[in-house]
Amino acid sequence: MSVTFEDIEAAARRLSNNAVETPLIESPALNEQVGLRVLIKPETLQRVGAFKFRGAYNRLVQLSAEERTRGVVAFSSGNHAQGVALAARLLGIPAVIVMPDDAPSVKVEATKGYGAEVRFYNRLTGRTREAIAAELASERGAVVVPAFDDPHIIAGQGTVGLELVRQAEALGVELGCVVAPISGGGLISGIATAVKALSPDTAIVGVEPAGFDDTLQSLQKGERVTVKPSGRSLCDALESPFPGEITFPIMQKHVADVATVTDAEVAEAMRYAFATLKLVVEPGGSVGLAALLAGKVNTFGGSSVGLVLSGGNVDPDLFGRVVRGAI
Structure with a gap:
């Protein structure tokens, strides 16, 4: 069972007038800091504050x-x-x-x-x-x-990628890569299916929290691996211990690289998003930005990056501690 580009287009029609078509935004400060043109897809502005x-x-x-x-x-x-x-x-x-x-x-x-x-x-x-x-x-x-291992769920999440590529094209930008978080793989599988259909040369790069790198290990081994972390991650939304049965083959086909980020790098990205981008982003939604700021994203020679900030639902007390530098 898989997901096609046509499934994602059909999902986009169902979501029309129901979901928000989130914009692409750009920060000259971020571009200068990472030496790339970064087009940000803020799913923090989606209904319920996340792509879900x-x-x-x-x-x-x-x-x-x-x-x-x-x-x-x-x-x-x-x-x-x-x-x-x-x-x-x-x-x-x-x-x-x-x-x-x-x-x-x-x-x-x-x-x-x-x-x-x-x-x-x-x-x-x-x-x-x-x-x-x-x-x-x-x-x-x-x-x-299910949260991710369902073709209809994956197709719906794929509309993020559909919008992203078409919005980038409208700006005259050819994306070298698209960076997105990985938990069970529903978001990145949908995004990858859409992006590869519209822009085959664009690389798909996933990001996982350190200690919860089940997708990275699975891709390296060629089969689904279950991780057994010794503790928790700051990224509560990305603590799936294994890739999905449906999502894993899609990721095997389309995901070019997976980076991992530490809690400290995630916290720094959250502070950066708040102070520089003026966005409130939850820990799991920040991992792509964290990887970019830490120089961990392989852009495969491209100079333009699509960055998905997947959600903004963060506990106020936790966010306050992050912003103050207490985490």
Whole structure:
């Protein structure tokens, strides 16, 4: 099961007038600092403050009338939760979201605010979120909406890449590479499928948190690898321990390189985004910028970079500590 460019175009039509076509923005200060022309795609400005709304809406809008009545169940630390919750509200679908009990409070409250029922679990002990979601779905006859390993989700996220390339073309810019975060691979798989269809010479570069480099290890080994980190990452949204079954073959085909960044580099990128770009970006959404600022992005000889800032839902207390330099 894979995703085609036509699937992404169809998703774009479904999302028209429902999702925000986020702009491309440019910072002369950033360009000068990294010695590249960087076109920034701020999905922080998307509905729910992250790209996740795209995939969630594309998945839910295709449910049958009977499925909509039975509702949906999703599991997420935050952004997918909010995306599903809002899409469900817009479409009149009951939604239950399984969230870790240590999820950022801003994400939990937003998910509840969109009208979803939240069920908490402990990610370090007890049953897995997948098992809890499966049980809830079985009890209610609901449809499980995965965070990334679903062709409709991937196609929806791919509209980020579709917009990015077309917006760059309108500026007369040929992108040497596109840089995006990797968790389970839904975003970068969708972006890669769209970008490679429209601009085959553009390289796709992913970024993962150090210690959660499951995609890098998987690509190096040629098979899906599960990592077992000794601790947590600042990037709570990127802590998937393995690539998806559907996303991994797409990444094998299209992703040219994967960089890893430390928590310190992510915190510095968040401060830079706030102070210089005037954007609030969450840790996971900042990893591409972190890699650029740290000189870790292989541009494959290109002088222009497309940079996806994937989300802006950061806990206020955490953000304050980052900005003050306490992290």
